[in-house]
Amino acid sequence: MPIHEKSLIRPEDLTEHEQLEIDGVDVSGHWSTFIETRVVSDYNERMEEEIAALPGGEYIHRCFQCSSCTNVCTVNDLNPDFNPRYWIYLARMGFEKELLRDKDLLWQCVSCHKCTHVCPRDVAPEGVMKAMATWAELKGHTEVKPAAAFDAEFTEQIVATGKIEEGRIIRGFFKRTGQPLNQPWLREMSLRLARRLPILMGLKMALAAVFRPRTRDWDKSRAAITEYIAEREDANRRALNLD
């Protein structure tokens, strides 16, 4: 084994050629092991600005790395790799590659807001986490999460009628995520609901499901909401220099 303590090197920094011959010498397999440099060779100077331009990220520049956010973090308690303080530093200084190593953790924030409550610098770290996840998604670093499909269905119904109807949301969500409607837990839940729900309430729900009532004079509100969403999405994309 030509490299000792290989376990200390991040696996993505190790490359090997299965078949490689150099000057007539067979260096296949571990004989051609190459270690990528660990050295950070540049800052992404726009990164802090980009995240600050997304909703929730506005106050990222105030952070002085006290780690109050990480100390109270609900998710950090379960997974020590979930470290808002560290990510805020990376984003502020422009360590883009370092932050992207954790791209599959960023969105796991449960928005309990404990960090925002304790932060002595009013950074609102919960908002920053949201902005970072949005940033990673808009930049194409992470795929759209199932939760986003739920949000989309929810939003569409609100925009259409000003109301939501739970049954429809569940059906829409299942459809978007390619799940069958006939699931044991759902069947069980429906049965119990049918058994225990007051009759009038059940009737009301059934009516709502069939006739899809709308909030009175919804059109004006819908126009305003639609306009705001479009504005916001446009601003987000412009902030990130997309399109």
Added chain:
Amino acid sequence: MTDPILIVGGGPAGLGAAQALSAIGRKSILVEKEAELGGAPIISGYAKLVPSGEWAKDAIGGMVQRVAGSDLVDVRLGARVTEFAGTPGSFNATLSSGEQCQVSSAILATGFTHFDSINKPEWGFGTHPDVVTTVQVEQMMSSGKGVYCPSDGRVPDRVAILLCVGSRDRQIGREWCSKICCTVSANIAMEIRELLPDCSVYIYYMDIRTYGQYETEYYWRSQEEFRVKYIKSRVAEVTSDGNRLLIKGEDTLVKRPIAIPFDLVVHAIGMDPNLENATIAETFGVDLQKEGNIAQQFSYGGIGLTSRAGVYVAGAAVGPETIDDSIAQGQAAAMAALGMDGGMVAPSAAAE
């Protein structure tokens, strides 16, 4: 006690003392070794001062004019004190011109010497033309030329300021914090960002000591309004890739080695004791403290008392000091020299 009071040094502390003495109608003799008054802020060409943001040539220049224009202050430029004998109330000072002066007491406002960055060769000063000191950047700004790379005159895209160059460094016998460099660096960083909005400024630090009110006005304003970046790292070396400068070190918060290109690297140089302190101490018969500054006798009660009765000290002669505090100490020393020294007595006087 109608003899004038001798003030040695025409910087902020000396000017403060001279101003105070002439304000109450007491004569003084101000001896300055350089050809002009003003001390470091004028002679080294500082730009905008902390904390008021006034230009040094206006703020300190104004003091110089008031002092030089006062009938009660006798200014001797390009002169030194070579001998100093006598007792409190009746000293005899000999100047380098041969002139003899009868003075009642003396105030040493002899200041400091800027750290010479050549003593930290690993950080590239003297090797790479685009490695400069905070004093040089001050001069660039105060001369009106703006901030540029000395090698080819181009405007920098990215500037690094390295803190604690010549401070807090046992390797080179300088254990002290120079007190002013963090705030001065934040001030310079904001000025660069104002002059060159497209230029990014990074400050490499170990601790930040923008003490007191400077926390909000300099440390945070530089980040919140001017987007200056602070990297916690004492860099290992400054080299060049042939094109730009390369800062190598570790980002200690990420635990990763860094090798980042920069156009201009600025050393935030510290304050050394005045190079001439040994001579000054011998001439005036006063003690130095272990780091080579003029030793003060008391921290409280009496300000500015040296080990010799009738000889007082003010400003950066006692250690790293800000300009505004130096002026205040000059005024305090003036009061002490007038006999209002709070009843504190220097040990040598107590022995007599």
